[in-house]
Amino acid sequence: EVQLLESGGGLVQPGGSLRLSCAASGFTFSSYAMSWVRQAPGKGLEWVSAISGSGGSTYYADSVKGRFTISRDNSKNTLYLQMNSLRAEDTAVYYCAKVYMIAAAGTGSFDYWGQGTLVTVSS
Amino acid sequence: EIVLTQSPGTLSLSPGERATLSCRASQSVSSSYLAWYQQKPGQAPRLLIYGASSRATGIPDRFSGSGSGTDFTLTISRLEPEDFAVYYCQQYGSSPPLFTFGPGTKVDIK
Numbered sequence: 001e002v003q004l005l006e007s008g009g010g011l012v013q014p015g016g017s018l019r020l021s022c023a024a025s026g027f028t029f030s031s032y033a034m035s036w037v038r039q040a041p042g043k044g045l046e047w048v049s050a051i052s053g054s055g056g057s058t059y060y061a062d063s064v065k066g067r068f069t070i071s072r073d074n075s076k077n078t079l080y081l082q083m084n085s086l087r088a089e090d091t092a093v094y095y096c097a098k099v100y101m102i103a104a105a106g107t108g109s110f111d112y113w114g115q116g117t118l119v120t121v122s123s
Numbered sequence: 124e125i126v127l128t129q130s131p132g133t134l135s136l137s138p139g140e141r142a143t144l145s146c147r148a149s150q151s152v153s154s155s156y157l158a159w160y161q162q163k164p165g166q167a168p169r170l171l172i173y174g175a176s177s178r179a180t181g182i183p184d185r186f187s188g189s190g191s192g193t194d195f196t197l198t199i200s201r202l203e204p205e206d207f208a209v210y211y212c213q214q215y216g217s218s219p220p221l222f223t224f225g226p227g228t229k230v231d232i233k
Contacts, residue, residue: 035222037168045160045168045211047222059221095167100179107174108156108215108222113167 002026002112004096009117016086016121022079022096022114030054030074033099035110036081038092038119048094049081064090086121093118125150127212127225135233142199144228146212151192156215159188159197162227163208171210172197199230207232 008020022034035050049070050059058070069082079096093116100111126149136142146157154175160168170179172188175195185200199206212225 037222037224044227045162045213045224047220047224050221059219061220100170100173106215107158108153109158109170109173109213110160110168111170111173111179113169115167 004114006114006117009119011120017084020081024077029077034079035097037095040092091121129225129228133229137233144197146195148193152214154191158213160211161208
């Protein structure tokens with residue numbers, strides 16, 4: 001059974017830093033691209049960042065580029081999101097999500113999601 | 124940047140009725156990379172449809188997707204009580220941002 005378990009959320013002051021983790025199990029982690037998607041309270045979904053299975057390619061939304069860094073440790077089956085220079089508008093539930101692939105080809109969608117971790121940026 | 128627009132914002136229907144949700148893109152989207160998700164309060168999104176018309180594993184056949192180019196549709200043939208939720212369309216493209224979500228359509232009980 002595929003499981004994604006996020007951790008590391010919490011309350012942080014504006015300008016502060018936080019590192020989120022997503023522990024994966026139930027699939028060959030290194031074979032799949034992974035992503036972070038966030039949802040501000042009462043709002044819709046916003047894609048944040050993605051990383052290839054090897055970790056060699058990373059992608060970011062303009063809203064977080066230069067402040068957030070996505071990485072992965074395939075030996076530990078764990079995805080990370082390092083968040084620096086946090087702003088009030090970064091307040092959201094952060095989900096990690098597995099990219100859905102069929103026959104080694106991406107479908108451009110996310111087939112498994114974690115339950116999310118809440119990040120609150122406030123003084 | 125491709126912008127997705129969903130309509131209506133809210134759809135008020137009764138169980139057993141048919142729901143038709145629209146997703147319109149500002150530029151042509153590859154049908155291979157258009158997906159639909161369902162989200163209930165306090166839960167993570169659930170993949171319903173990928174490739175514009177393929178149902179994800181375990182999704183009932185009352186859910187169907189169609190469309191191409193800039194206009195896509197999610198249809199729920201007969202609403203069940205558990206189908207009242209928010210639905211998002213999402214596209215993947217080769218230019219940034221890599222993934223884009225629509226603002227969502229809420230299907231609530233009339």
